[in-house]
Amino acid sequence: MNDRYRRHAAVRISRRSLLWGAGATTAALVSGCGGPVTPPATAARPSASGTRSIATAFADPWRGMFEPAAQPFARRALLDAPQSVDHARERLSVEVTTSQRRAVLSIACTADLLRDDVVVVGGWTVPTTLAGLLAALVEPDADLVVDAAPTASAAAPTDADRGDVLR
Amino acid sequence: MRRPLTCPALWPRPVIIELSSEPPPATAFDVVVVGAGVAGIILAMELLESGRRVCLLEGGQASYTEQSQARYRGEVSYPEGFSYPALHETRLRYLGGSSNHWTGWCRPLEANCFAPREVVGGAAWPIPRGDLDEAYARANEWCSLGRPEFDAETLAAAAGVVLPVTGSDALDPITWRFSDPSGDGPWRGAVRFGERYRRNLADAAADELLVALGANFAEFVREGRRVTGVAVVAEDGTEHTFRGDRTVLACGTIESVRLLRLLAAAVPDVDRSGRLGSGFMEHLHVDLGIVMADAADVEAGAFASMTTQQRDEDGSPFRLGVALTESAQERLSLTNVSFLLREDTADLPLVDSVDSVWRSLGRSGLLPLRLSARMEQRPVADSAITLDTVDDDVRLRRPRLAWRVDPRDVEALTTATALVARELALQGVAPFRDATVLGTRVINAAGGHHMGGAVMDPDPELGVVDVDLRVHAFDNLYLASAAVFPVGGAAPPTLTLAALAVRLADALEVAA
Numbered sequence: 001m002n003d004r005y006r007r008h009a010a011v012r013i014s015r016r017s018l019l020w021g022a023g024a025t026t027a028a029l030v031s032g033c034g035g036p037v038t039p040p041a042t043a044a045r046p047s048a049s050g051t052r053s054i055a056t057a058f059a060d061p062w063r064g065m066f067e068p069a070a071q072p073f074a075r076r077a078l079l080d081a082p083q084s085v086d087h088a089r090e091r092l093s094v095e096v097t098t099s100q101r102r103a104v105l106s107i108a109c110t111a112d113l114l115r116d117d118v119v120v121v122g123g124w125t126v127p128t129t130l131a132g133l134l135a136a137l138v139e140p141d142a143d144l145v146v147d148a149a150p151t152a153s154a155a156a157p158t159d160a161d162r163g164d165v166l167r
Numbered sequence: 168m169r170r171p172l173t174c175p176a177l178w179p180r181p182v183i184i185e186l187s188s189e190p191p192p193a194t195a196f197d198v199v200v201v202g203a204g205v206a207g208i209i210l211a212m213e214l215l216e217s218g219r220r221v222c223l224l225e226g227g228q229a230s231y232t233e234q235s236q237a238r239y240r241g242e243v244s245y246p247e248g249f250s251y252p253a254l255h256e257t258r259l260r261y262l263g264g265s266s267n268h269w270t271g272w273c274r275p276l277e278a279n280c281f282a283p284r285e286v287v288g289g290a291a292w293p294i295p296r297g298d299l300d301e302a303y304a305r306a307n308e309w310c311s312l313g314r315p316e317f318d319a320e321t322l323a324a325a326a327g328v329v330l331p332v333t334g335s336d337a338l339d340p341i342t343w344r345f346s347d348p349s350g351d352g353p354w355r356g357a358v359r360f361g362e363r364y365r366r367n368l369a370d371a372a373a374d375e376l377l378v379a380l381g382a383n384f385a386e387f388v389r390e391g392r393r394v395t396g397v398a399v400v401a402e403d404g405t406e407h408t409f410r411g412d413r414t415v416l417a418c419g420t421i422e423s424v425r426l427l428r429l430l431a432a433a434v435p436d437v438d439r440s441g442r443l444g445s446g447f448m449e450h451l452h453v454d455l456g457i458v459m460a461d462a463a464d465v466e467a468g469a470f471a472s473m474t475t476q477q478r479d480e481d482g483s484p485f486r487l488g489v490a491l492t493e494s495a496q497e498r499l500s501l502t503n504v505s506f507l508l509r510e511d512t513a514d515l516p517l518v519d520s521v522d523s524v525w526r527s528l529g530r531s532g533l534l535p536l537r538l539s540a541r542m543e544q545r546p547v548a549d550s551a552i553t554l555d556t557v558d559d560d561v562r563l564r565r566p567r568l569a570w571r572v573d574p575r576d577v578e579a580l581t582t583a584t585a586l587v588a589r590e591l592a593l594q595g596v597a598p599f600r601d602a603t604v605l606g607t608r609v610i611n612a613a614g615g616h617h618m619g620g621a622v623m624d625p626d627p628e629l630g631v632v633d634v635d636l637r638v639h640a641f642d643n644l645y646l647a648s649a650a651v652f653p654v655g656g657a658a659p660p661t662l663t664l665a666a667l668a669v670r671l672a673d674a675l676e677v678a679a
Contacts (some may be wrong), residue, residue: 069523
């Protein structure tokens, strides 16, 4: 894990009821590890507690790729490594066709491994991009909220946030 | 008890006798070998082939007895968080020695053990690796390993399997060969040297070889810087002396150091270096965790050769694994580490969902594999074999082992684990579950790979034996034991011990 993500690893995580309606996507689950810039299509309503949205529209091309049985691991990724969503967004915000998805994801995961960019999800060590993508694809009925306890560094928008989703 | 026959005119004296009150033949031997384990038996057979008259002394009997085995008891201590078996459980005291329970995994010592490395404090074998080449080839035959080929690429090609890693700067593919008593498989366990070579020993000419069982070491008979014989005690309490021009101590590491320490009590120069007993080493056997591998890779791909035994073109069994490259060791200040994978049936959390993720990625499903490591221990001065204050029933001081581990070795395991997990992932293995997360990481020394304590060094101020394995303090006392290993590498020690026995036999032949 690089320094940036180590910083974010301190984000407190808790289980709560969703604060918004069913129309909000998983992407609207909030964490303190991203910048505030999100496209309207994927923005979540900020909660009264000051939680933040993370943009997950970048994951839409991959949405049909994973079986429903992947959801427990995806939810665990969101709990254990919410910061990985930012990382995945950086790596996967590219034009991609259905037939290209696996190759693009494989390249990103290989690059992660070469840089030791890995996170631990439910005890399993996986490439950060994969964890982030799965976290971004958590279904909306997931009973999870990630509290934001933003630090000064975490609140600063990153280049990745500014670039956000390309579709 | 079988008695030696005493009518040489009609019946030649048996070569293998059980020592008793009946006096053994008063033959003077060229070489007296103490200990009939792997090293002792190889040495005796090699010396016989060169025409030497050999006496092979074994404290135990032809088969296991509780009474003899109890003489291997001793006190053991080890650091908190580690485990270590009782001394009488890690070795066997009867004809064939600890080959009676070894699993037969063989690999030559890593090449970097023959050059000084900073990570082990500059320690190294004081001979060139090439000095052992021919000896390794002959040791290969004694251990029944098939052809002396250990190149992983060559063997993978011969067996038509995929190498576990390719193009990695951190991991090299490696090979273990298996001691195979059947010769043409299937592999049914390792060669038991006592069983395997008993017939060869028994068939030797009676005036060339005597194998005395139940010959419990009592003391070396000395004249100045020469050992002129070995005094032993039979099971019935009678004492006998076997005389020879040269004496070789070919016991296991702990026993060899024990007997040398007894000798040092009378001849302090034996421990002139102050290192006798010090620097005892083991291989750290560690379960590192669980990797999920693609089922197709396990069945026929990159991991098939690691998880199942393969057959060489001559039918001999081998298995592939991976080991840290020398450059990775230098870069990360690590010692030699080898890794192997075994199929596992662990009940792991989230495993169905992880499997689903990988199927979604186009893989054929995952199988859990247990990743374990065999790691070279850094020599530690206070890891030591000493003598207890109590005697066994044949009046020899019992040994006391204080096994110690450099804390950096434990830290290194974490580094090595992360490295191998990443490299295997790059080769196609899916998620890795660290044993520390599972709460199952136990560092032990289950292999009983005893090494060090009487190290080889040309300088008598630094080692106990010279490069020809001669005890510095004597002109004709030699040591054929893993006790002489200055560093242990990560390879199982038996093949290297066998090679040292072969090399010593050659040296004794030249010196005769």
